Amino acid sequence: MASPDSFLDMEQRNRLPTLFEVLSRRTLAPVDLFSFYIYMRDQQRSVDYLDFWLDVSQHMSLCRHYVRELRRSVLVATPDMERADNERSSAMLENLENLGDIPLVEAGPSRLHHNEKDRDADHRLSAFLRSEGHISSHSPQNSVGSQQSAQRTPSNDPRPSTGNGNGGDSNSPGHTVGRNDIRASAEKILYTYLLPGSEREIILPETMVSTCINLIEDDGRDDPEVFDPAKDYVFQAMERDAFPGFLQAKALGNLVPLSILARLAFALISFGGGFWGAFYVVLRNKPRHIRCWVILPFVVASYFIISYQYKIDPVMAFIGYSEYTFMNWAPIREPYVRKLLNKRAVVTALIAFLTATALSILFIFVPGTML
Secondary structure (H helix, E strand, O other): OOOHHHHHHHHHOOOOOOHHHHHOOOOOOOOOHHHHHHHHHHHHOOHHHHHHHHHHHHHHHHHHHHHHHHHHHHHHHOOHHHHOOOHHHHHHHHHHHHHOOOOOOOOOOOOOOOOHHHHHHHHHHHHHHHHHHHHHHHOOOOOHHHHHHHOOOOOOOOOOOOOOOOOOOOOOHHHOOOHHHHHHHHHHHHHHHHOOOOOOOOOOOHHHHHHHHHHHHHOOOOOHHHHHHHHHHHHHHHHHHHHHHHHHHHOOOOOOHHHHHHHHHHHHHHHHHHHHHHHHHHHOOOOHHHHHHHHHHHHHHHHHHHHHHHOOOHHHHHOOEEEEEOOEEEEOOOHHHHHHHHHHHHHHHHHHHHHHHHHHHHHHHOOOOOO
16 A cells, blocks of 8 residues: 555656556556556556566565564563573574564565665565574474464465455464465465466566576575566566556556547548538538538547547546546546646647538538539
8 A cells, every 4th residue: 555655756746657656556547556457457468477576576565574573573572581592593583683673665676676775674584584494494393483483374465456366375363474374475476477387377588487496496485585586577578568558558548449449430430421411512502501510520520530549538538537448437646647638638629629620611611513
């Protein structure tokens, strides 16, 4: 969920959003994450890449919640004498203290949009999970992490966005996250998107996929850094191939492809009727007050042909609506996008008016011929 600061940025942002701002839910309709998901599903036909990104981000959130809860419960509830009772437990507690408080912010690309502080925090988080998993696998009876996980059952942490939620299946109260949730989440991402022949396999470099498979299956890792190369690759692919078209469709227009084609059909029908009526009144030498009726089909035809050409419905843009699926309209809430669409609506409406006026004047005032 976007923070209050994010909504403040929306009001102050006098530009189109970036892909990371869309993915981190810092934008509003029609350039929000929901609209981008529909665009990837219906127009780009590559929604699996976006789902992979969302699932990896959800995995990062699970890891952060797990370490955050573990740190707080251990540092608050564990007596000092008990901390010193076991060497491995003491080492883990020291790691937790050094880890600091984990910020619950939206996960982003590991190398592209993180500042140094966020990158260091994510690195320390992954390092702790690797060390905690190693300690747990060697001493399940004495490890603090194992003791904490044993007191919990996995929790359900569904994705708070569009797409298929991939939080670990769990039944524990209090929305706690267990280590089993993290492992299940990592394996589900692997089996859903990365393994050759998987249900929703995405195309990634072969070396990247094999490395990820080895880290999870052979090395037993489930920390977020396992997916960083694939996550960055998918982000760059969406940023390069899909996001420009999304902005073109949603920030510079307010129609979906099927609606655009329907407007072309209406325009051609209206032009056919308009020209038929215009030639009829001219060739029959009808008076000008009768010829004025040709204005109607030309207005309709000009409006729809301009809507088709510029992929925008001026009337709907003026009243502040954008089409996200065929004949389903939603209010435009992003301030800069609304201003941009209003400007384009004025221009397209003016072009449509001039086109209809020119055609109407031509057939109203041209000398008639009686055949």
